[in-house]
Amino acid sequence: MAAFDEMLPEISGLRKPYSAYDRWLKEQDPARLTEKMQDAERVFRKTGITFAVYGEQEASERLIPFDIVPRIISGNEWRRLTQGIEQRVQALNAFLDDIYHRQEILRAGRVPKELIARNEAFLPEMIGVRPPAGVYTHIIGVDIVRISENEFYVLEDNARTPSGVSYMLENRETMMQLFPELFQQIKVRPVENYPQLLRQSLAAVRPQGTKGAPTIAVLTPGSFNSAYFEHAFLADQMGVQLVEGQDLRVVDGHVAMRTTEGYKQIDVLYRRVDDSFLDPLTFRPDSALGVPGIMDVYRAGNITIANAPGTGIADDKAIYSYMPEIVEFYTGRKAILGNIPTWRCSEPDSLKYVLEHIDELVVKEVHGSGGYGMLVGPAATKKECEDFSKKLAARPSNYIAQPTLALSTCPILTDKGLAPRHVDLRPYVLVSDRIQIVPGGLTRVALKEGSLVVNSSQGGGTKDTWVLDD
Amino acid sequence: MLLGRTANGLYWMNRYIERAENMARLVDAGLRMALTRTQNASEEWNSVLLSAGSDAAFTQKYSDYTAANVADFLLRDTSNPSSTMTSIETARNNARMVRTALTRETWESINEAWMSLKRMLAKPIDERDLPSVLDAIKRETALIRGSFYGTMLRNEIFDFSQLGTYVERADNTARILDVKYYVLLPSIAWVGSTLDNYQWESILRSVSAHRSYRWVYEADYKPTNIADYLILNVRMPRSLTFCYRFLTEHLKFLGDDYGERHACHVTAGNTQAMLAAGSIKDIFDAGLHEFLANFIRDNIRLGDEIAQDYRFY
Numbered sequence: 001m002a003a004f005d006e007m008l009p010e011i012s013g014l015r016k017p018y019s020a021y022d023r024w025l026k027e028q029d030p031a032r033l034t035e036k037m038q039d040a041e042r043v044f045r046k047t048g049i050t051f052a053v054y055g056e057q058e059a060s061e062r063l064i065p066f067d068i069v070p071r072i073i074s075g076n077e078w079r080r081l082t083q084g085i086e087q088r089v090q091a092l093n094a095f096l097d098d099i100y101h102r103q104e105i106l107r108a109g110r111v112p113k114e115l116i117a118r119n120e121a122f123l124p125e126m127i128g129v130r131p132p133a134g135v136y137t138h139i140i141g142v143d144i145v146r147i148s149e150n151e152f153y154v155l156e157d158n159a160r161t162p163s164g165v166s167y168m169l170e171n172r173e174t175m176m177q178l179f180p181e182l183f184q185q186i187k188v189r190p191v192e193n194y195p196q197l198l199r200q201s202l203a204a205v206r207p208q209g210t211k212g213a214p215t216i217a218v219l220t221p222g223s224f225n226s227a228y229f230e231h232a233f234l235a236d237q238m239g240v241q242l243v244e245g246q247d248l249r250v251v252d253g254h255v256a257m258r259t260t261e262g263y264k265q266i267d268v269l270y271r272r273v274d275d276s277f278l279d280p281l282t283f284r285p286d287s288a289l290g291v292p293g294i295m296d297v298y299r300a301g302n303i304t305i306a307n308a309p310g311t312g313i314a315d316d317k318a319i320y321s322y323m324p325e326i327v328e329f330y331t332g333r334k335a336i337l338g339n340i341p342t343w344r345c346s347e348p349d350s351l352k353y354v355l356e357h358i359d360e361l362v363v364k365e366v367h368g369s370g371g372y373g374m375l376v377g378p379a380a381t382k383k384e385c386e387d388f389s390k391k392l393a394a395r396p397s398n399y400i401a402q403p404t405l406a407l408s409t410c411p412i413l414t415d416k417g418l419a420p421r422h423v424d425l426r427p428y429v430l431v432s433d434r435i436q437i438v439p440g441g442l443t444r445v446a447l448k449e450g451s452l453v454v455n456s457s458q459g460g461g462t463k464d465t466w467v468l469d470d
Numbered sequence: 471m472l473l474g475r476t477a478n479g480l481y482w483m484n485r486y487i488e489r490a491e492n493m494a495r496l497v498d499a500g501l502r503m504a505l506t507r508t509q510n511a512s513e514e515w516n517s518v519l520l521s522a523g524s525d526a527a528f529t530q531k532y533s534d535y536t537a538a539n540v541a542d543f544l545l546r547d548t549s550n551p552s553s554t555m556t557s558i559e560t561a562r563n564n565a566r567m568v569r570t571a572l573t574r575e576t577w578e579s580i581n582e583a584w585m586s587l588k589r590m591l592a593k594p595i596d597e598r599d600l601p602s603v604l605d606a607i608k609r610e611t612a613l614i615r616g617s618f619y620g621t622m623l624r625n626e627i628f629d630f631s632q633l634g635t636y637v638e639r640a641d642n643t644a645r646i647l648d649v650k651y652y653v654l655l656p657s658i659a660w661v662g663s664t665l666d667n668y669q670w671e672s673i674l675r676s677v678s679a680h681r682s683y684r685w686v687y688e689a690d691y692k693p694t695n696i697a698d699y700l701i702l703n704v705r706m707p708r709s710l711t712f713c714y715r716f717l718t719e720h721l722k723f724l725g726d727d728y729g730e731r732h733a734c735h736v737t738a739g740n741t742q743a744m745l746a747a748g749s750i751k752d753i754f755d756a757g758l759h760e761f762l763a764n765f766i767r768d769n770i771r772l773g774d775e776i777a778q779d780y781r782f783y
Contacts, residue, residue, distance in 0.1 A: 223567045247473050261471070262781070
């Protein structure tokens with residue numbers, strides 16, 4: 001299966017968005033580039049841009065490998081992408097509002113009722129609750145893959161608490177430090193103002209009763225969380241407090257944080273804690289990461305929680321396969337960005353097909369994330385496929401399957417020069433009274449030759465993503 | 471506005487940076503004693519452990535007071551909660567927690583100190599390398615201090631950090647004096663044997679003051695002068711008076727900033743007034759050991775009050 005290379009496709013030769021970069025690259029001394037690569041690693045290590053890998057005792061803090069060859073997207077390509085993303089994000093918010101109120105889409109029979117009723121990501125506690133400004137999912141990271149010049153697909157809608165945006169920012173920062181001259185020669189659209197946009201966006205969805213400028217805080221599970229660096233980074237860049245559950249309590253009907261001068265009210269909470277840990281009185285009673293009573297404050301309209309509790313129902317992998325219907329139902333138009341064809345293993349015919357073709361497919365857990373618990377058929381051994389088939393047959397509704405797509409590739413710098421590796425793209429979307437998409441995003445790259453798994457927890461790396469100002 | 475938890479993290483981050491360095495300095499002084507005196511080296515190492523507050527934990531693990539054992543325990547043993555390695559690790563964990571309150575330079579200097587000391591202290595230290603390891607520890611903490619003073623805004627974040635530094639330092643200096651108080655008593659001052667000279671120099675060395683002492687007093691070591699220097703001298707950066715000058719100053723800034731005075735202000739003010747009014751003769755007359763025991767107790771109380779008054783927990 002030959003993959004489409006975004007820089008040097010076999011058929012047509014060097015693609016236009018890469019022409020200026022290619023000219024620059026040809027003038028570089030390979031030894032100097034290798035040196036720059038090492039510089040980059042030092043910068044990341046020194047600033048402590050690390051993430052934790054669950055299940056590995058020793059390497060509790062690791063770097064995400066960074067590749068110095070940028071992934072370049074032309075202005076035109078980007079415009080097409082953003083139209084599709086905007087449409088999708090509108091549909092996601094409309095779907096959430098509907099599903100927690102009138103459930104028109106279920107009545108219309110476009111999405112099966114059981115899929116909602118028996119879904120853990122659906123929170124009955126949110127029924128009838130309308131969040132401040134009517135926004136459910138404020139920050140979204142849409143995972144997009146490309147398979148040819150004109151074919152883009154959405155792989156996943158991350159509508160809960162998408163991570164990785166700090167890497168988008170630090171990757172750009174690092175590239176500008178390493179290759180300042182490149183940014184003088186090539187006009188790349190800036191991503192640096194993301195924290196300001198995020199702050200404005202969060203301020204715009206403050207509760208109605210907020211007096212004066214809203215107090216915003218980022219809620220983190222703590223410094224041992226895998227994405228702690230990002231939580232601290234965003235709080236720092238936005239100039240807001242980074243709080244933990246232990247800092248917060250409900251005081252006089254509002255959520256307040258313990259400061260050196262007493263308790264201070266919080267109006268908007270950008271939470272990076274999962275739904276089930278948010279409020280021990282409503283959800284998991286053993287959670288020490290949340291705030292007892294915050295759901296009561298939320299229902300009273302006295303705090304904005306971004307993203308809203310219960311948004312997980314919109315990016316659930318079982319719901320994903322219905323996204324084309326969902327987009328059409330709420331926007332009245334066909335989805336601009338397509339879905340990858342998906343077999344729902346809960347349906348007997350699909351299950352049969354998947355079991356018969358497991359060595360060709362990617363099988364994922366419906367509720368899994370981060371590349372854990374999935375099978376990439378073509379890359380798996382016969383035994384792995386057999387073992388997985390047993391798991392699948394035992395709990396079919398727990399799985400979906402997709403064809404193994406020939407994800408586009410982009411070159412990375414290796415010891416032997418440039419070599420193509422598969423990539424995906426996660427642009428970041430902010431929703432308030434408007435929808436804003438930062439021109440760029442996180443390009444994840446599978447560093448192993450031929451590998452299709454780009455997740456950082458599975459040995460993936462990242463690249464700076466350029467959207468050209470052309 | 472500052473979270474109570476952040477103030478707590480800043481306070482302990484700085485206490486542990488100070489502690490990491492103090493351990494190196496104590497080992498340095500012990501090493502010097504052991505090199506210059508062959509007899510009773512184990513007694514000296516015992517004193518070092520007492521000053522470090524780690525004697526009980528040490529004897530649970532070792533039976534011999536040797537340079538290798540003590541250095542290993544105080545510098546790199548991660549089961550010792552006050553060893554340099556544990557201290558720098560705890561300081562770094564706190565720094566990670568309060569990262570948003572630190573400048574990039576400060577965070578990086580702590581992170582780099584942790585990385586390099588972790589590497590250096592990964593394996594047992596060869597006795598020949600001990601001096602260079604001690605130097606490296608002092609250099610790393612000096613770099614942290616340098617980037618901290620050079621880049622941090624003088625606001626409440628700075629104040630809480632300094633409170634941690636000076637509470638820890640005052641405790642450390644008082645303990646060093648208390649462990650050796652008997653060699654400072656005037657009754658034996660007249661003897662002035664070589665042995666005493668070593669003891670006195672060792673005290674000064676453990677607070678890095680053996681050179682500066684001579685700039686302030688006469689060249690000969692005199693116990694009353696040494697005690698005066700470490701307790702009452704206003705300019706000596708590790709003296710009790712110096713520590714309390716800054717503790718009261720930073721508490722005053724916080725009080726003015728927040729428009730509120732607490733129990734910790736009273737406690738620090740009382741100790742400061744007591745030090746300002748006292749003479750070294752009065753202290754000796756009333757009993758050096760009693761004075762130091764009271765001081766250590768009040769200093770611990772001050773730490774507790776700061777934590778409570780500023781809602782650390």
